[in-house]
Amino acid sequence: MRNKLDSVALEARKEHWKKILIGSNEKRGLLLSIFMYVLLTSIAFIFLYPVLYMLSTSLMPREDLLDSAAKWIPSSIYLKNYYDAILTMDYWNTLFKNFIIAFFPMLAQVLICSMVGYGLARFEIPGKVFWMILVLLTFLLPPQVTMIPNYVLYSKLKLTGTLWAFILPALLGMGFKSALFILIFYNFHRQVPHSLVEACEIDGASPMGAYFKIAVPLSIPAIVVVILFSFVWYWNETTLTQMYLGYASSSDGLTTLLLELQKFEDSYESVYNPWEASPNKLNDAIRMAGTMLSIAPLLIMYLVLQKRFVESVDKTGITGE
């Protein structure tokens, strides 16, 4: 009798442990949980491996690069790499110019895309389907097709090499990826109940007034998202920026950090003028310091505002229902 009770108890205990480890339909088992955390963490590590490598290499003194023992952890923190990279890229000056190149077109883009998105979502206008298809088309047609005539146009208008080559298209709703932002605003404003705006208009506001008083404050989440992405994409765009700035990017001309990174080697040679086999020849550590420096501003911005970035897709309905 007692024996039988024991075996039942044992069974129950076994069952209990099995539930904890393997899990049941109601709850995930411990083993699966551990497996998932391990998997996620290791994938995240692999994912970030290039960045970690970049950071650690950028801090290495010259000798460490050749020493396979110091593959990961620098023998000493060597900040002169950063000093060299700052000089090579004319960092603070470039940073300031890059900020201007990203900031002002972004402002224009947010302003116009918000208005256009609202206009398409709020008003029943004839030809709406046509305009929507055109928006989609500007999104799908690769910019390389219009890049050449645009370049000719900009040169004719004497826009190349100036900030206006970025601001003017943005002001006319044709900045980098403007179509995507118009669609984001369109989706957002469509979800806002019409009655709110109508109530404001009945109270005597013009549609313009209603837009600024009701629609803009309501769409702040979408505005934040578009500000962030527009800024990042203007900051990061390289091919088109290079083209519209032209080859004449002299020291007083506009430039971006990534453009400076692209010609890092040449700039380094001209700054330091190293002779063959000299100790201050360009090495990987300095290159990595330069790369690190060129992503640093966005990285800091991202770490501060990451919640906004990550929540963005949920809030703005990018997924398009």
Added chain:
Amino acid sequence: MATDKGVTIPKAKRFSRRRIREWTYGYLFILPWIVGVIIFFLYPAAESIRYSLSDVQLTNPMQVIFWGFKNYINVFVTDSDFPVAIVSFAIELVLKTPIIVAFALIISLMLNEKIKARALYRMLFFLPVIIATGPVMDELTSQGVASVPMVSQAAFMTAISGALPAFLADPISDLLSSLILVLWNSGVQILIFIAGLQKVPRAMYEAARIDGASGWESFWKITLPVIKPMILLNTIYTIVFLATGGQNEIITMIYDNMFYAIAGRGYGYAAAMAWVYTVIIGIALLIAFLLLREKSDRKVVYESRRIKIKGEWYSAK
């Protein structure tokens, strides 16, 4: 007074004052964009077609001499690099798109579970969107840190190049040697999947569980059908992104040919390249769409649900 009038006028009337007002303001809002689309999109697109059919000479003023399809023929006949680049781009798309989308799906399925530090993981997986740009990726590739560490690659690659013909083995070993950077393109897709997954009602899973369905079955029967439209969306996004951004060889080629000082090259030739490239992307998008679109019977289910939701909306009003 004016609003009173607006209410009394029957809605069927086509040109009511209210409607005209609505149209005027509507067009006022989108006017800047309409101007922009004409100046910076329709006009350049038309010009681009004209250039691609012409010999463009960069004299002052620029001369555009029509010469038919010569540029298009040259792109395929005299240029040895471009057709090769197009083919390798196509293979690249076929290899990379499924990998990126599948990776994004797996990660977002895991992130959709109840786990701790979910915000942190989301932040980490989204990070590359901010920093993955052409020059940065080029630097990282040149450092050889673009591949998954600790995988014994040499042996693996030898095996691949032994087993497969060169035109397949090369892209695959390229892919492996830059696998991390390829996966870096999946940030936005992960967020889109997560947003989609969160819309699946928890009650649905619970109901299935009570009926005795395992997690595996719920995935195939509930999760997958719901996120299928997201898979299409993400595939299109991935294709557009791979085609237009970052380290794309063909874009560099178009760009270089614009300023190439050899007779027969230049703007016209580059424009023809751009259009050929566009057609290839268009075909890729079309194939993706045909493979992943909703089957018509399923569409009916969705439509009916949407109407129902809409119906509730109106009745509430």
